[in-house]
Each structure stands twice: as structure tokens, then as C-alpha cells.
Amino acid sequence: MTFLTMLDPWLLPLALCAIVALLPALDRRRHAPLQYSSLAIAAPLTRSWALRMRWLPAALRASAILMLGLCLARPVIANQQTKTFVEGAAIEIVIDRSSSMRALDFSVGGSASDRLEAVKAVATSFIAGGMGLEGRPNDLIGVTCFARFADSLSPLTLDHSYVVDVLRQLEPAGERAEDGTAIGDAVALAVERLRDAMKNAPKDGGRQPIESAAIVLLTDGENNAGDVDPRIAADLAKTYGIKIYAVGVGSKGSAPFPVGTDPFGQTIIRNVAVNIDEDLLKDMAARTGGEYFRATDTQSLRAIYSQIDAMEKTKTEQRRSMLYTDLAVQPGSWRGWSMPPLLAIAALLLAAEILLTNTRLRVLN
Numbered sequence: 001m002t003f004l005t006m007l008d009p010w011l012l013p014l015a016l017c018a019i020v021a022l023l024p025a026l027d028r029r030r031h032a033p034l035q036y037s038s039l040a041i042a043a044p045l046t047r048s049w050a051l052r053m054r055w056l057p058a059a060l061r062a063s064a065i066l067m068l069g070l071c072l073a074r075p076v077i078a079n080q081q082t083k084t085f086v087e088g089a090a091i092e093i094v095i096d097r098s099s100s101m102r103a104l105d106f107s108v109g110g111s112a113s114d115r116l117e118a119v120k121a122v123a124t125s126f127i128a129g130g131m132g133l134e135g136r137p138n139d140l141i142g143v144t145c146f147a148r149f150a151d152s153l154s155p156l157t158l159d160h161s162y163v164v165d166v167l168r169q170l171e172p173a174g175e176r177a178e179d180g181t182a183i184g185d186a187v188a189l190a191v192e193r194l195r196d197a198m199k200n201a202p203k204d205g206g207r208q209p210i211e212s213a214a215i216v217l218l219t220d221g222e223n224n225a226g227d228v229d230p231r232i233a234a235d236l237a238k239t240y241g242i243k244i245y246a247v248g249v250g251s252k253g254s255a256p257f258p259v260g261t262d263p264f265g266q267t268i269i270r271n272v273a274v275n276i277d278e279d280l281l282k283d284m285a286a287r288t289g290g291e292y293f294r295a296t297d298t299q300s301l302r303a304i305y306s307q308i309d310a311m312e313k314t315k316t317e318q319r320r321s322m323l324y325t326d327l328a329v330q331p332g333s334w335r336g337w338s339m340p341p342l343l344a345i346a347a348l349l350l351a352a353e354i355l356l357t358n359t360r361l362r363v364l365n
Contacts, residue, residue: 007074014069050360057361060353067346071328089212089312090140090156090197092190093123096219098147099179101172103255104269106298115249118298119218120167126305127160133305142193147173148180148225150189156197182226183219187233190215195240213242214312220250222277234284243290245308246281250274251296
């Protein structure tokens, strides 16, 4: 239901001040700015359009004052409600940052890149759009990373610019004490974050309860750290209806890996054997109704994200309520008539009055 009302109607009488601006134009008496001994010489002349329109500047000023008076009274169209249906989900992106993610078997922008940088670039496009991906503007997105320990880098949020900033700052493990691959711990932490989001989702108003939740797990190794068995973590995800899309990151067989620098400061790169526990990742995905993918380069990683993007869609309703549209500063419509902001109308009227009184309708004082 919508209706037109005034928030400050007691200020409406100020609009009557517009009558004062009209008084000069209503005065029929002629006050000659210049005096002549005789007007006989001007008798044959006809009245010009400028003379006939001498009332116009006063009318424009009066209309502008009327508009300003109405603006002070705060006319509003109140109690507007709209409903939109959007496709969205809650997605926790779980990224392996162990030292093996420094392998140089990917490329970004045509240049050689390590696995983690490629994962970050494609994940950013998955969230915000780019690289042929449309982005996920209606999703709650969170980020968890792991090496020997699992950490939650970003809560599930619609503030995707913050999530992208978090991804950009992610670096591989640099110390032996923090290196490792705790897949089970990371998935368990992601499940906890998604469970909390589903539990605390509002029941009415705003976004409806979350109906689709998923974990996108990206790793290039085997589970060799942590306290939680990955299969138990997958079963936990299944309990809460959370799907796991597992992605094995890295080329097959071997991959170039930086192992140090030579006396001249050049990076020494050697091929190192690659070993991804694909059986484990396939099992985790199957337990939750998800899928397993293998990404051997940036193009295949982008294609995998495109598939996940197509699968993880659910239609939810969002109610957006606008308490009022302030017609003084916002465009509005009433009974099918569209109108610009009243302040804009007042400004145009004043501008027109100033232009006319300083050009063709200028008068002598």
C-alpha cells in the first residue's frame, strides 16, 4: 500500500509566501522608469512579446518559492514494499596454502604463476565476475585457508569486496612449523561456519533462511596434519546438507617447483613429483552429493568454477521495504505520473527567472 503524506505539514503555510512574489506582477499601475515630456511618439507602436510577458519572471519566482515551501513540508510517498526473487547460496571457499602450492605449473594473464596465485585469481572472478564468469553477487561468501592449521579468513558475507581483499593477501606457508595439509580440520571449520549462518539466518524480512550451502575445497596434496579425519568432516557436512565440491589443483606426474636461489640470485627450479589423494577427495565429494574435479591449468580451473556456478543456484525471495520516498530530493511517481525531485524543479524555475531578468526581460530600476 502506498499513500502521499507530509512529514512536516505545519510548514506548509510557508508556501503561501509565493503570493508575495506575485504582487509586483499583479500591480496594474504603470511606473515609468524613465520620464518623457510626451508619449505621442510611441502611440503608433505595438506592444512587444517581452512587454506582454513582463509577468513571467515574477511567476517563475513565485513557483520556485511554492516548490521550496512544499519541500520544507516534506512530501513523501510512504510504505512502499517490493519483492524480488534472486538466485543465491552460502558458499565457503576452502583454500590450501601449504608450501606445495608454490609449484609453478599454472599461468595468470599469460605469465607463469604458482598454484595459489591462480587459485586466488579464479576465485576472485568466481565471486566478483571476470574470466568468463558472471560472479555471485547474491551469495554469502566466506573464506577458510589451511596448511598445518585451519583458519577462517572471512565470515560468510555479502561484502564481496572485503572477501576479494582477503584473498589477495593470502600467502603460502613460509615456515616449516606451519607447513602441512590439514584437509579434515579445514572442512570441519567450514562446516561450522556454514552451520552457524544457516542457524542464524532471519526468518522474516531481508534474506530468507539459507536453502543451499556448499564448500569449494581446493588442495594439491594429501591429508597429513590436523585432528579431524577428512571423511568424518565430510559426513558432518552431509548431516547439515552441505555439499563439497573438491578440486585437485596441479599438473599430473611432476611440476616445476622453486627450491632456492643460485649465487647470482636466480631462482632454481626443479621438477618435483606431484601426489594428490584423489581417492580421498572423490570420496568426500560423493558422501555429500557434490563432485570432484581435477584442475591441471588455469583454463581447466576456470571451467570447474563455471560448472560449480551453474550447479549451486537456488531461488530465494528478498523483501525490500522503502519506508518512504522523499519527493523533495528523490524522483517519484503518483497515480502513474512520474516527477523529478521538487528541489530540482525549484532550482530550474529560479535559474529560468534569473536568465530572463538578465537578458530579454531585463528591466530598468
